[in-house]
Amino acid sequence: xxxxxxxxxxxxxxxxxxxxxxxxxxxxxxxxxxxxxxxxxxxxxxxxxxxxxxxxxxxxxxxxxxxxxxxxxxxxxxxxxxxxxxxxxxxxxxxxxxxxxxxxxxxxxxxxxxxxxxxxxxxxxxxxxxxxxxxxxxxxxxxxxxxxxxxxxxxxxxxxxxxxxxxxxxxxxxxxxxxxxxxxxxxxxxxxxxxxxxxxxxxxxxxxxxxxxxxxxxxxxxxxxxxxxxxxxxxxxxxxxxxxxxxxxxxxxxxxxxxxxxxxxxxxxxxxxxxxxxxxxxxxxxxxxxxxxxxxxxxxxxxxxxxxxxxxxxxxxxxxxxxxxxxxxxxxxxxxxxxxxxxxxxxxxxxxxxxxxxxxxxxxxxxxxxxxxxxxxxxxxxxxxxxxxxxxxxxxxxxxxxxxxxxxxxxxxxxxxxxxxxxxxxxxxxxxxxxxxxxxxxxxxxxxxxxxxxxxxxxxxxx
Numbered sequence: 001x002x003x004x005x006x007x008x009x010x011x012x013x014x015x016x017x018x019x020x021x022x023x024x025x026x027x028x029x030x031x032x033x034x035x036x037x038x039x040x041x042x043x044x045x046x047x048x049x050x051x052x053x054x055x056x057x058x059x060x061x062x063x064x065x066x067x068x069x070x071x072x073x074x075x076x077x078x079x080x081x082x083x084x085x086x087x088x089x090x091x092x093x094x095x096x097x098x099x100x101x102x103x104x105x106x107x108x109x110x111x112x113x114x115x116x117x118x119x120x121x122x123x124x125x126x127x128x129x130x131x132x133x134x135x136x137x138x139x140x141x142x143x144x145x146x147x148x149x150x151x152x153x154x155x156x157x158x159x160x161x162x163x164x165x166x167x168x169x170x171x172x173x174x175x176x177x178x179x180x181x182x183x184x185x186x187x188x189x190x191x192x193x194x195x196x197x198x199x200x201x202x203x204x205x206x207x208x209x210x211x212x213x214x215x216x217x218x219x220x221x222x223x224x225x226x227x228x229x230x231x232x233x234x235x236x237x238x239x240x241x242x243x244x245x246x247x248x249x250x251x252x253x254x255x256x257x258x259x260x261x262x263x264x265x266x267x268x269x270x271x272x273x274x275x276x277x278x279x280x281x282x283x284x285x286x287x288x289x290x291x292x293x294x295x296x297x298x299x300x301x302x303x304x305x306x307x308x309x310x311x312x313x314x315x316x317x318x319x320x321x322x323x324x325x326x327x328x329x330x331x332x333x334x335x336x337x338x339x340x341x342x343x344x345x346x347x348x349x350x351x352x353x354x355x356x357x358x359x360x361x362x363x364x365x366x367x368x369x370x371x372x373x374x375x376x377x378x379x380x381x382x383x384x385x386x387x388x389x390x391x392x393x394x395x396x397x398x399x400x401x402x403x404x405x406x407x408x409x410x411x412x413x414x415x416x417x418x419x420x421x422x423x424x425x426x427x428x429x430x431x432x433x434x435x436x437x438x439x440x441x442x443x444x445x446x447x448x449x450x451x452x453x454x455x456x457x458x459x460x461x462x463x
Contacts, residue, residue, distance in 0.1 A: 004333060005356035011331040012360070013438070024159050025328060029319050032153075035262025036316070042264060043254070052251055054374040057310035060242050061300065067209045067242045068291065074212025075289060078274030083290045088118035091290050095120065095201075095234060096127055098288060102232055104129065104198035108190075110216070110223035111135035112203025113151055113313065114236045114292055117335040120201070131201070134190050134222040136183065143170055149329035151336060152260050152315035157328055190222070200226035200284065204237040205312070206252060207289075210245045213273040214289060217256060217266040224270055233275070233284040238292050240309040246271070252312060255372045259314035295348030305380050308343045310373045317367035317377055323360050332357060339367035343380040351384070352393050358384035412450060420446035 015021055040046060060067055072082045085091035099107070107124060109115060109131055121142070124131040133142040137154035140163055141147065148154035155163070160179050167173045173185050202223050204214035214235050216223045227233045243252060249269075257263045276283035300306050318324045318338030329337040334345045334354065342357035358381045367377040388394060408414045418426075423444040435441065447455075 002353050002356070004353050007333065008331060008356055008360070011333075012327040015327045015331050017438075021157065021328060022326065025157060025325060027159075028153070028156050029325060032262065032319050036258065036319075037262070039258035039262035039264060043258065049251060049255060050372055050374045053255055053312075053372060054310065056243065056248055056251070057312075057373050058307070060244060061240070061306055061309055064239065064242065064300065067244065068239060070209045071207050071212055071242065072291075074210065075274060076212070078212065078277065080212070080274035080287045080289060083288055085290050085292050085294070087294050088292075091118050091236060091292050091294070092120060092123045094290060095236070096123070096129075098232065098234060099124075099129055099199060102198060104232070106193070106197045107131040107199045107201055108134050108194055108197040108226045108230065109138075110200075110202045110218065110226045111138050111154070112201070112236060113148070113335060114203045114238055115201065116148060117238075117294065118236070118292070120236070132190070132193055132197075134194070134226055135218070136186055136220060136222075139186060139190070140166065147330070147335070149337075150315060150318060151313055151338075151341075152318075157330070194225045194229045197226075197230045199232045199234060200228075200230040201234045201236065202226055204235050204241060204289075205256065206249065207237055207239075207242045207291075208246050208249070208271070209242060211271075211273060213246065213271045215249060215253075216270045216272065217253065217268070218270075219261070219263075219267045221268050224268060227270075227272065227284060228282050231285045233272075233287045234290065235272070235288070236290040236292060238294070239296055240311070256312050256314050259316040259370070259372045299344060299347040302347065305343070305347065305383055307375050308340070308347070308380055310375050311340050311344070312373060314372055316370040316372065320366040320370045322362055322364060322366070327360075332360075339377045339381070340375070343375075343377055343384065346384050346388075351388055351391060355384065355388040355393055358382075358388070416448050416450060420444045420448070 043049060075082060083091075083094045085094060098104075105128075107129060109121070111133070115121070121131045121133075133139045135154070137156075138148065140155045140158065141149065143166060150156040160182075163179075163182055164173070164175060164177045167177060167182050167185060168175045171185060171189070173181065177185075202216055205217045206215040207213075208215060214237060218224075243249070249271075253269055254265060257266045260266070272287070275285055275287040296309060299308055315338075317340050318329070321339050324338040332338070332341055332345075334341050334349070334357070336344060339361065342360060345357055346354040361378065361381050363378050363381065365378045368375070368379070371377060408418075427441050427444070431441065
């Protein structure tokens with residue numbers, strides 16, 4: 001078992017029995033559920049919209065080699081620059097080159113999971129460049145020195161009291177400050193940073209091929225501020241974020257908003273198509289889009305699992321997942337947590353280290369049910385398990401265990417050979433430490449069903 005898997009088991013156990021964590025996460029997800037239910041009820045034909053989204057993303061993935069150059073040429077026509085990055089190291093190096101050439105010392109960053117994926121903040125810090133998160137949730141977890149807990153709501157694991165305490169320690173605000181007061185304080189701290197920053201860095205929710213644009217959705221306006229003042233704007237985007245046309249946003253924007261937060265539409269939706277044009281009053285002088293692979297083409301090569309790339313990062317499957325609700329986001333030790341993270345991470349970061357996530361599932365199918373682009377998530381988890389076995393990334397103990405189990409289950413004789421007493425002894429002996437220390441062990445009946453059936457039929461035939 002890899003060290004990630006061992007840590008995962010230990011952390012899961014701690015979190016699952018942390019009542020305070022459970023109270024906060026269930027309260028926050030409960031509020032999300034109520035909002036999403038209201039939002040979804042406004043869509044006339046939800047299933048049809050999901051199918052349409054699925055087909056669009058299918059078309060993109062089957063033709064990604066055509067859509068990416070189309071985006072590039074359309075974006076370059078308007079003075080934008082495109083950088084292709086194979087991995088995190090290359091992306092970071094290219095970004096640092098831009099910053100060094102510009103003599104930049106400070107960066108403002110809007111919320112972006114891709115920059116978390118490449119660990120950009122840490123990289124810039126090592127190179128003496130200050131990178132400041134401007135999304136309120138991201139700002140809070142940055143102050144705590146933590147990664148985001150959830151792909152949409154980074155500070156979902158904190159209560160308003162936790163945040164008031166943090167702000168009290170860092171900035172001397174009242175210990176009982178209201179969310180409004182805390183937001184005002186954050187605003188006050190961040191406003192001047194936008195004006196002073198040399199470079200603004202964002203992600204993007206969509207890459208639009210036919211106009212050569214990026215589309216950014218946000219609720220706080222911090223992404224707009226991050227690109228309005230600095231002279232340089234760098235957008236880092238995973239290649240799977242592509243959509244064919246600007247007209248497709250009338251499907252994807254409402255679907256992302258309703259599934260992400262329950263809103264009809266996110267508050268701010270911005271389409272950016274290159275740097276400031278002649279005659280325009282604002283915007284950066286230079287704009288770069290970094291197209292990031294970082295393992296995505298590995299997943300694209302998997303014919304059955306490539307639909308994992310259809311994901312629009314709404315976070316719905318995390319909020320629906322009974323495992324996520326109990327163990328929380330940090331336990332996964334991955335950028336993308338929850339069901340979709342468990343599907344894509346083994347392909348992006350290595351099956352050997354992350355195959356255990358495909359087993360962190362009850363296969364209840366709720367993730368598949370809520371997905372706005374109909375990704376068959378729980379089936380993907382099973383396919384990952386299959387691949388791990390095919391590649392031989394399972395330890396000998398596991399292989400032997402399942403081989404014996406299979407042999408026993410295929411033979412009625414062998415199943416009945418071990419009495420209930422023997423089975424109970426085996427459970428007590430071998431599973432006491434892994435199962436039994438937290439739950440009551442199941443008690444196997446002394447007689448098997450077939451024995452009871454045989455006895456009953458024999459006695460009946462004698463009558």
